[in-house]
Amino acid sequence: MEREELDITAQLARLELSEDETRRFEQAVFQMLEYFSKMREFDVKELPPTAQMTQTNRVRRDAAVANDNTEAILDNAPELEDRFIVIPNVL
Amino acid sequence: MHGSEQLSSWAQTLLDPTQRSSWLEFVREREDQIRAFLQFDPELGLEVAAASSAESGKIGSLRGIPFAVKDNIAVGNFKLTCGSKLLKDFVSPYTATAVQRLLEQGAVPVGKTNLDEFGMGSSTENSGLGLTYNPWDLARVPGGSSGGSAAAVAAGLVPFALGSDTGGSVRQPAAFCGVYGLKPTYGSVSRFGLVAYASSLEVIGVIARELTMIRDVFSAMRGQDPRDQSSVPYAEVESVKGDGRFVVGVPDLASIPLQEEVQSSWEKTLDGLESLDFVLKKIELPTLDYLVSAYYVIACAEASANLARFDGIRYGTRSAGFTGNPEQLVRLSRSRGLGDEVKLRILLGTYVLRSGFQDRYYLRAQRIRTAIRREFDAAFSAIDLILMPVYPCGPFKRGSEGLDPFSQKLSDIFTCSANMTGLPAMSFPASVENDLPIGMQFLAPPFAEERLLQACDRFARVFPVPACPLYRPLQSAGANQSEDSGAHSSG
Numbered sequence: 001m002e003r004e005e006l007d008i009t010a011q012l013a014r015l016e017l018s019e020d021e022t023r024r025f026e027q028a029v030f031q032m033l034e035y036f037s038k039m040r041e042f043d044v045k046e047l048p049p050t051a052q053m054t055q056t057n058r059v060r061r062d063a064a065v066a067n068d069n070t071e072a073i074l075d076n077a078p079e080l081e082d083r084f085i086v087i088p089n090v091l
Numbered sequence: 092m093h094g095s096e097q098l099s100s101w102a103q104t105l106l107d108p109t110q111r112s113s114w115l116e117f118v119r120e121r122e123d124q125i126r127a128f129l130q131f132d133p134e135l136g137l138e139v140a141a142a143s144s145a146e147s148g149k150i151g152s153l154r155g156i157p158f159a160v161k162d163n164i165a166v167g168n169f170k171l172t173c174g175s176k177l178l179k180d181f182v183s184p185y186t187a188t189a190v191q192r193l194l195e196q197g198a199v200p201v202g203k204t205n206l207d208e209f210g211m212g213s214s215t216e217n218s219g220l221g222l223t224y225n226p227w228d229l230a231r232v233p234g235g236s237s238g239g240s241a242a243a244v245a246a247g248l249v250p251f252a253l254g255s256d257t258g259g260s261v262r263q264p265a266a267f268c269g270v271y272g273l274k275p276t277y278g279s280v281s282r283f284g285l286v287a288y289a290s291s292l293e294v295i296g297v298i299a300r301e302l303t304m305i306r307d308v309f310s311a312m313r314g315q316d317p318r319d320q321s322s323v324p325y326a327e328v329e330s331v332k333g334d335g336r337f338v339v340g341v342p343d344l345a346s347i348p349l350q351e352e353v354q355s356s357w358e359k360t361l362d363g364l365e366s367l368d369f370v371l372k373k374i375e376l377p378t379l380d381y382l383v384s385a386y387y388v389i390a391c392a393e394a395s396a397n398l399a400r401f402d403g404i405r406y407g408t409r410s411a412g413f414t415g416n417p418e419q420l421v422r423l424s425r426s427r428g429l430g431d432e433v434k435l436r437i438l439l440g441t442y443v444l445r446s447g448f449q450d451r452y453y454l455r456a457q458r459i460r461t462a463i464r465r466e467f468d469a470a471f472s473a474i475d476l477i478l479m480p481v482y483p484c485g486p487f488k489r490g491s492e493g494l495d496p497f498s499q500k501l502s503d504i505f506t507c508s509a510n511m512t513g514l515p516a517m518s519f520p521a522s523v524e525n526d527l528p529i530g531m532q533f534l535a536p537p538f539a540e541e542r543l544l545q546a547c548d549r550f551a552r553v554f555p556v557p558a559c560p561l562y563r564p565l566q567s568a569g570a571n572q573s574e575d576s577g578a579h580s581s582g
Contacts, residue, residue: 006438013395013441014402015434016422028435029442031497036384036443039455042462049457050464052291053513054278054323072167072184076406085405087417 100565101250102155105133105199113566118248121561126223127233127243129162130170131202139168139186143194152307154197159243159252161236162203163210164295165284166190169200173286174208174218174236177407177428187284188319189253189295189312196311201249204239208430209398210257210288212236213482213499215264216489217432225268226561227527231486232493234264237298241268244298247562251299251308257289258386259481259506261296262518266481266530269520269557271547272298273305276537277513278323280309281316289393290321292386292510300556302548305517309540328535330542337546339364339533340374340474347379347504350484352524357480360521360531363553364478369546374470374477378463379504385463386507387500388443388456395440398433401425432496464512467534476546477534479505481518485527509534517543519550523557 006026010017017025079086104114115133122128136157144154160166163173164187171183190200207217215223215238225233226246233242237254241264244252254261256274265272274296285295297308315324341361349357365371403409403424410423429437443452470477483502487493494502509516514534521531535542558564 005442009438009442009445012445013437014399014418014421014425015429015437016426017434021431021434024431025435025438028496029438032387032435032439032500033442035501036388036452039381039384039388039452039459042381042455042459044455044458044462047458047461049454050460051457052321053464054321056321056323058320060317060320069167069184072182073406076181076184078403078406078409087404088414088420090417 101157104565105137105155105157117563121226121246121248124224124229124561125226125242125246126221127204127239127246127248128159128202129172129174129205129220129239132169133157133199133201135168136199136201139166140194140197140199143186143191144197151196151311153193153311156198156251157201157249158193158198159202159204159240159249160190160200161206161240161252161254163206163255163286163288164190164253165286166200166203169203171286172203172220173210174206174220175401175428175430175433176219177401177403177424179220179408181406185284187295188281188316190284192311193308204237204243204252206239207236207260208433209286209394210236210255210260210293211394211432211436213259213263213502214487214489214493215239216493217430219430222489225486227269227486227559231488231527232267234267234486236260236264237296238264240298241265241270241272244268244270244300245559245562247564250301251297251304254296254298255285255288255293256296256510257293258390258503258510261298262506262516262530262532263482265298266518266520266528266532267486269523269528269530269559270298270300271302271305271520271556272296272518272530273309273540273543274509274516275309275313275540276515277510278321279313279325279515279538279540281314281319281322283316283318287393287397289390290397291393292390302544302551306541306544326538327541328537328539330539330545336368336370337475337542338370338372338473340470340477341371342374342376342379342477342479344480347483349480352485352527353480353483353529355524356522356529356531360478363521363550366553367549369549372474374474376466376470376508378459378466379508381459382463382508382511383501383504385456385459386503386511387439388452389460389511391436391440392444392453393440395437395444398429398437401429403428460511463508467508467512467514471536475535475542479508479532479534481505481530481532485524485529505532513537515540515543517547519547520554520556522554528557528559
């Protein structure tokens with residue numbers, strides 16, 4: 001994979017890689033992609049893709065359910081103001 | 092029966108003050124060497140357990156039994172670090188369904204065990220929060236990613252522990268630590284509360300030294316859960332009863348080099364099975380050649396999606412220092428909080444899902460997955476079980492003396508078939524070679540966990556569960572006063 005491809009991929013993955021990391025990951029990623037290319041040998045014609053094994057599509061009622069652990073959830077927020085989670089300015 | 096004596100002792104451990112303090116002392120001692128737990132807090136566990144069992148009134152065979160939970164499975168009020176710096180202070184606001192069902196039976200969660208970060212790894216070396224040491228040989232890894240759980244059980248700290256198995260992460264550490272590890276049928280145990288790594292591959296599993304324990308825990312946990320849309324009702328398949336002459340498929344392993352110790356153990360296992368009247372039958376599994384590549388494409392792709400939520404915004408360790416905008420906050424929090432192996436898999440997953448590459452990698456892997464499933468289904472039409480090694484080598488040393496990350500991935504070849512096909516599989520201790528445990532595994536058709544248990548039980552006649560040097564059976568003061576003392580045998 002070219003350096004640029006790795007940079008774009010990292011951006012999409014919301015990861016910031018240092019110069020040193022980029023070098024290391026470049027090698028590791030390349031090694032894995034090389035290994036993945038083995039799949040090309042396999043004849044996949046006529047084979048439908050399997051996304052998941054239980055193959056069910058159960059639905060549930062679109063109804064509200066009471067949730068009583070909001071406090072516990074908010075306790076994990078890095079920075080709170082009243083019941084709002086504080087983040088840097090979007091703009 | 093030896094098993095149930097132990098069980099009633101375990102049930103007393105937390106209740107009887109003398110037993111409890113002796114057990115706590117033992118755990119403290121062992122933990123200095125093994126470091127299986129990231130968080131050990133029986134007091135908290137008792138509180139959590141009391142709240143649940145009081146509500147349900149269901150108390151059963153697991154009443155009072157202490158157990159450990161891999162730290163990627165939620166237990167309310169305990170931390171849920173997933174072995175990651177990014178979540179090192181995160182306290183779970185809820186409890187996984189599988190755990191909740193155990194709590195309703197009266198079991199007590201006493202701590203969270205160490206793991207490879209987010210379940211990614213085969214040695215627990217990828218934990219962002221510390222190392223765990225194999226109780227068989229402290230210079231070696233306990234396996235992964237459920238290394239902490241396996242180590243805790245092997246040393247006798249708890250009678251059972253929960254793990255998660257995405258590509259072998261319950262079975263391989265169980266094998267590395269000389270204990271049993273069950274990976275149930277996909278969908279048979281709710282994944283609600285299991286921090287998702289690869290949603291179509293993983294399932295919560297059990298590690299224990301006693302098969303009765305595995306059976307009881309699995310029975311309690313399994314069953315459809317409205318909170319997990321991929322869970323299904325448990326439909327037990329009839330096992331082969333009576334003479335127990337299971338027909339075992341033995342694949343040709345010529346193309347996969349095995350370490351001498353594993354080869355030796357493999358041969359002993361085959362001999363042992365024959366002596367027990369199992370019927371061995373050669374089978375061919377040509378898709379094994381493509382298994383690992385298809386597995387990693389799917390696992391990494393799903394991981395990249397599942398781990399997108401860890402951004403430092405609503406929870407987790409936020410990057411310190413000035414960040415001008417939320418985008419930068421997210422990038423820095425992830426980059427500083429996530430370990431190398433996790434980043435690698437996220438990058439790979441993101442790449443194979445990029446438009447233009449999907450066909451070549453992700454879709455192709457899914458098609459190969461169909462072929463693998465069909466091949467295993469066809470094999471099971473003529474046999475009851477498949478026997479395979481668990482790992483090409485035994486427990487290896489840490490760091491550069493051990494197995495490099497790439498080789499570790501290739502070594503998932505035996506275990507990831509069960510994840511790709513959703514089939515249940517169980518690793519069992521097969522022999523001890525040069526003082527290290529080697530495990531083998533059985534695979535079965537969907538919902539045939541009981542068959543796995545019976546087969547392992549039978550094999551235990553030729554090779555019972557070994558005890559590692561650091562293992563100590565529970566010392567119970569007053570073991571004669573078991574709860575069943577009313578049933579005196581009169582000759």
